[in-house]
Amino acid sequence: MAPGSDESTRQRVVRAILVNGPSTAASLAEQLDLTPAAVRRHLDQLVAESALEARDPASRGSRGRGRPAKVFALTDAGRQRFEQQYDDLAVQALRFLAETGGEEAVRLFAERRVAFVEERFAEVADAHPDLRPAEVLARVFTDQGYAAAVRESPVGDQLCQQHCPVSHVAHEFPQLCEAETAAISRVLDTHVQRLATIAHGDGVCTTCIPDPGRASGLPPVAATRSSSTTKKEKVAP
Template sequence: MYSSQLIPEGATGTPAAHTVAPETEERTRDRVLQAVLHQGPVSAAELGESLGFTPAAVRRHLDALSRDGLVEVKLIANQPAGAGRPARRYVLSHRGQTKLGNDYLDIAASALADLAEAAGDEAVQAFAARRFEKLERRYRPLVDAAGDSLADRAEALSGALSADGFVASTRTVGFNQPTATLQSLQLCQGHCPIQDLAREFPVFCDEETKVFARLLGVDVRRLSTLASGGHVCTTHVPMGRNQTPQRAEKRTRVKLTKQERPR
């Protein structure tokens, strides 16, 4: 929280002669960094509107963050495709993600490397599966409480992820046809506390995706991950006519072998 008596330089309505203490300038820059994390990909104009800063002040802070390697520019194609030049949007860089906290990941990565060497890659996969099974058990009551609506369940999952520091959100994408609207939902995560670990051991991303599929009751697909160089983790959630959430117990089918079938 920031004191209401400390008005950042460049904020709307602030006199030009106002002098800002150095620590306030640093805190203001941290606010811009956090806003890029939560809103990215985001334009300078959108940041200025949400933070109440003048365009000049926002660009000054963005330039400083860019020089420090904490944010970077992504060129986003305009909609409809091909209309005008790609828009400039700001996102956190890998260094910016790391600045927000990846404590003990080096130790964890070293331990998992030792585990793989001693017991094989299967042991690492089993470890990752157990980790996300615990997460699934915590999230299951929250997601199930949202009901059978796939959009509501995804929103509940997004809220649970955000509470754990993943800065998650949902958005609906699609296009209209004369007789129908084809839509899908994207579950986005702006921050990954274990990004560096997942980069070295992608099985963590794989197991997380499986948990999302089980919680939402539909087959989901990963479009991008922070660990693989994306500016956000994006999971595609289909919402077609035939895509309705199915409870895990309904999706489970016991397959008997020929010898096990009753005669």
């Protein structure tokens, strides 16, 4: 196999982990249609380059015999293989903005930066009426380089951003994360909660989007109608 082909395959391996989170060699082989031996060779090289690190899998109760398969996760160096929209110059610019305009100026900048959420949400929702609101958001954020996906939880959906193009800047300026969370709340017209962020050392940015139906045990439509009825009863004379 030519060196260029090896590099292209390693990029596919890294992107698969970026999108899907820490993965085993077996799962990567299945996703990428490669042999387990080929995947392990690329994983070994990426670990040697400090792009990936091998971790023990999270314990989930009793396991059968044999050593559990290692999972491979991106390191900071691995994330830097992907284009960063912001670098040291952006950090310096925001520091200057904070010094000259104060915290309010940084907050206003952060709000302007995430204007794409509200600008694109309705457009994507109209183009894809089959998508749930959280899935629409995932499309919007993915288009901006966040590699976002949706996972279901007992109380609703979780918007998971496997990549954050502003993570290095947001580590020093959390207003960027706060503005994202606020924009998500506005387009969904509901309170959401940020559970984790890449900027603060987590493997993925995770935002909890509650679903009244799942939280109450009712189907979503029934829960919405029940909520609406309750509100009407409260305001009735």
